[in-house]
Amino acid sequence: MTAKPKVAVIGTGGTISSVGRGPLDLIDYSAAGRMLDVNGVIARVPELALVAEIIPVPFKAIPSTAIGWAEWKELLLICDRLVAEHPDLAGIAVTHGTASLEETAYFLSLTLRVPVPVVLVGAQRPASALAGDGPMNLLNAVRVASDPRARGLGALVLLNDEIQAAREVTKTSTLRMQTFRTPDFGVLGQADADEICWYRKPLRRMAPDTEFDVRSLDALPRVDIAYAYAGADGAAIDAFVSAGARGIVTAGFAPGYVTPAMAKAMEAAVAKGIAVVLSSRAGSGRAGKTTRGRKSGFVTADNLTPQKARVLLSLALAAGVTDLERVFATY
Incomplete structure (x- = not known):
């Protein structure tokens, strides 16, 4: 029997981990004040075990409006540690709120030094929602993170079955599922049910081959x-x-x-x-x-x-x- 790829899932909070007051609470769910940790998010998607061996990595359970330099640096160091501790690690998925997801992704795409793919994933509907998008987004993010073809593409973003480059993707709608888009160039590929399909590669310089190393810094310039x-x-x-x-x-x-x-x-x-x-x-x-x-x-x-x-x-x-x-x- 072929061993499943090993994928670490780092949880940072956001909508994908939020629990509202009911299945139709799709907008004001943060008022409930409840977020699942990464183990709770993973527990809601038992199908993950079908595609990978999952390593849960607790980090924080906060809205992405609260994420900035300190969290970025800590995520960077966690990725370094995971690769050092697990030489057979296939990739890393990071659950993240969609508000600032693209900024975290671009920061990581400019500063990561790990050879494995790092895929950021979020959701437009909370974990408690009727027909929530989080479980399938997370499953597909893990699939992409374990795909060798995802290596060398910088940090990636996965929502709505679409694989986007961190430099190019942006959030374009407050509530719609297809919010993350690359207006000028389109997706890199798609996570379809039968296979991961790739169609192009970004050309701009990106991790792990960049000139930016922030590991010794206490702050970034304002x-x-x-x-x-x-x-x-x-x-x-x-x-x-x-x-x-x-x-x-x-x-x-x-x-x-x-x-x-x-x-x-x-x-x-x-x-x-x-x-x-x-x-x-x-x-x-x-x-x-x-x-x-x-x-x-x-x-x-x-x-x-x-x-x-x-x-x-x-x-x-x-x-x-x-x-x-x-x-x-x-x-």
């Missing part, structure tokens, strides 16, 4: 996001500078423009040595390179969303990178 809207002034940018920001990312009008008042405040920030990166609030497409942007010392985020550009800029500043244009063209 980077804030300034949102552009009609009539916006520079108050938010000035406040970020006063708060100690070392970088500012704009969520600009497509394809990356901001108001004149914001541009003036951004130019003043650059003069103080603060990195300014232009992104777009549109959700897809590249931020355009303009003559004024170059003259002002702004860097463009390529097609990264503002929240992803913030992660990359913070890591680049922590690594002492001076050529930010290169970084945003590489990752």
